[in-house]
Amino acid sequence: MTLETKKSVFVELGKFLNQFSETNNIQNESVLGNDLFFDDFINLIHLSQSHNGWYTPEQVYFAIKSWADALTEENIDKWLSAYSFDSAQDDKNAKNVALILAGNIPLVGFHDFLSVLITGNSALIKTSSNDQHLLPFLAKYLIFVDESLKNKITFVEGKLENFDTVIATGSNNTARYFEYYFKDKPSIIRKNRNSVAILNGKETKEDLENLGEDIFRYFGLGCRNVSKLFVPKDYSFVAFFEAIFKYQDVIHYEKYANNYDYNKAVFLMSNFKLLDNGFLTLKEDPSYASPISSVFYEFYENIEDLQTRLEAEAEQIQCIVSNDLVKNSIAFGQTQNPQLWDYADNVDTITFLLTTK
Numbered sequence: 001m002t003l004e005t006k007k008s009v010f011v012e013l014g015k016f017l018n019q020f021s022e023t024n025n026i027q028n029e030s031v032l033g034n035d036l037f038f039d040d041f042i043n044l045i046h047l048s049q050s051h052n053g054w055y056t057p058e059q060v061y062f063a064i065k066s067w068a069d070a071l072t073e074e075n076i077d078k079w080l081s082a083y084s085f086d087s088a089q090d091d092k093n094a095k096n097v098a099l100i101l102a103g104n105i106p107l108v109g110f111h112d113f114l115s116v117l118i119t120g121n122s123a124l125i126k127t128s129s130n131d132q133h134l135l136p137f138l139a140k141y142l143i144f145v146d147e148s149l150k151n152k153i154t155f156v157e158g159k160l161e162n163f164d165t166v167i168a169t170g171s172n173n174t175a176r177y178f179e180y181y182f183k184d185k186p187s188i189i190r191k192n193r194n195s196v197a198i199l200n201g202k203e204t205k206e207d208l209e210n211l212g213e214d215i216f217r218y219f220g221l222g223c224r225n226v227s228k229l230f231v232p233k234d235y236s237f238v239a240f241f242e243a244i245f246k247y248q249d250v251i252h253y254e255k256y257a258n259n260y261d262y263n264k265a266v267f268l269m270s271n272f273k274l275l276d277n278g279f280l281t282l283k284e285d286p287s288y289a290s291p292i293s294s295v296f297y298e299f300y301e302n303i304e305d306l307q308t309r310l311e312a313e314a315e316q317i318q319c320i321v322s323n324d325l326v327k328n329s330i331a332f333g334q335t336q337n338p339q340l341w342d343y344a345d346n347v348d349t350i351t352f353l354l355t356t357k
Contacts, residue, residue: 001148003085006118007076009146014071016141020045022061033144037137044137048106052130053255055106059218060134062336063106070340079340080118083350095121097353098160100168100178103128105218107135111340112167115349117142122152124163165356167349186356190345194288195319195335196228198306198326201235207323208243210333214321215280216247217336219256220292223318223344224335227290229282229297230306241277251279260293267294288316318345 001009015031025042027034045064048055069075097116101109109127113135116123127135136155143150166187168178175191182189197211214226231237251257264281267274275282285296300306307326310317322329343349 001120001146003080003118003120005146006120007073007080009142009149010071010076010114010118011073012145013138013142014068017064017068017071020061020064020068022058033141036144037141041137044133048134051133052103054104054219054221055131056253060106062217066337067107067110069337075340076118080350082341083354085119085354093120095164095353095356096124096162097121098163098166098168099123099125100160100166100170101125101127101131101135102169103130103132104221104223106131107138108222109169110135110138111344112169112349113139114340115353116167117149117152119350119353121353123154124160125153125155126157126160127155165353167352169344186352188347188349188352190347191315192289193223193316193318193345194227194290195224195321196230196288196310196317197226197332198230198300198303198320198322198329199235199240200232200303200323200325203239203323203332205239205243207332208240209246210331211240211321212244212247213333214335215244215295216250219250219253222336224338226319226321226335227295228288229295230300231297233299233301235299237275237282241275244280245277248279256293259291263291263294288313314346 012032015028016033016037019026019028019031019034019038020041027038045060046057048060049057099109099112099116101112108131113123113125125135139153139155143153164185166178166182166185166189168182168187169190170178172191175189178187178189195214197214203211211226218225220227251260260279260281264274264276267281267283272283279293281294282297283290283294284298286298287296290296303325310320310326319335320326320329321332321335323332
C-alpha cells in the first residue's frame with residue numbers, strides 16, 4: 001500500500017465515525033459499508049457498558065467524536081508532513097510491532113494502532129481485558145475498506161510471538177515487567193502519568209467550567225485528566241466549586257459514587273482536611289495521582305519556581321493546563337481533545353517506527 005492509500009483508508013474511517021453522536025446517529029449515503037457496519041456499531045456502543053462499566057454511551061460517543069474529528073485528510077496530511085516515509089514504503093522493510101494496550105478509556109490505544117499501520121508496519125495487538133471490542137470492530141471496518149490490511153492486523157489472545165518492536169502501555173508496576181521482558185527489543189514503554197492545572201485566581205467562570213471537563217471526562221480515568229491543581233497562597237475555591245456544579249450528575253453514576261464514598265471515608269478516617277461539594281473532594285497533597293472522585297491541590301508562591309519544578313518532574317506529567325502561565329500549557333477544556341501530533345509522554349511514535357531497525 002502506498003502512503004496515500006493508507007491515508008485514504010483512515011480518512012474513510014473518519015467519515016464512518018462522523019455519523020455517530022450521542023444526540024443522533026445519521027447515516028451518510030456516501031460512506032462505505034454502512035449496510036454492514038452502521039447498525040452493528042450503534043449496538044456495540046450501547047453494549048460497551050456491559051463489557052466495561054465505565055464505558056457509558058456518553059463516554060464512548062465522546063471518544064468516537066474525537067477520532068472522527070482527528071481523522072480528516074487535512075489533519076492526517078498535517079501530521080505526516082513532518083516525516084519522510086521513503087524507508088517505510090517497501091513491505092520487505094516492514095516490522096511486526098507488538099501493541100500492548102491499556103483499557104482505562106475507550107479506544108485509548110488507537111493512536112498507536114494508527115501509527116503502526118500508517119508507517120507500513122504490521123500490528124500484533126493485545127487488547128486490555130477492559131477494552132476488547134471497540135478496536136477489533138474498527139479494524140474489521142478498515143479491512144473492509146482495504147482488504148490488504150487483513151495481513152497487517154492481528155489480535156493476539158495468548159503469548160505475543162514473532163515481533164520486532166514493542167509499544168506497551170501500563171502502570172508503573174507493569175512497566176518494570178515490560179522493561180525486563182522486552183529488554184532485547186526496541187520499545188516504547190509507557191508508565192503512569194497525570195495532568196495538572198495551574199490557577200492564579202484570574203480565571204473566568206468559563207475557564208473553570210472547562211476545567212471541570214478536564215477533570216470529569218471519562219470519570220477522571222485518563223492520564224490526560226486533571227488530577228492535581230496548583231493554586232496561589234490564600235486561593236479561594238468558591239468560584240471553582242460554583243463553576244463545576246454543572247457536572248454534579250456524575251454522582252448519580254454508581255461506580256463513580258462508590259469511589260466517592262469510599263475515598264472520602266478513607267480520607268476522613270485518616271483525619272485529612274478536605275474540601276467537599278458532594279461529588280468531588282479536594283485534598284491538599286504533594287502527589288500527582290489522586291483517586292477517582294478526588295483532586296489534589298498544592299499552593300505555590302512563585303510561578304517561575306513552579307515551572308522549574310514541573311520541568312524537573314516532567315516524566316510524571318502528561319498535560320499542563322493554564323492560561324499560558326507556564327510554557328507548553330494547553331487551554332482549559334482541551335485535555336481530552338489531543339491532535340494527531342500530540343504524542344503520549346511526548347514520545348514521537350512515528351519517528352520511533354520509521355527509524356527503528
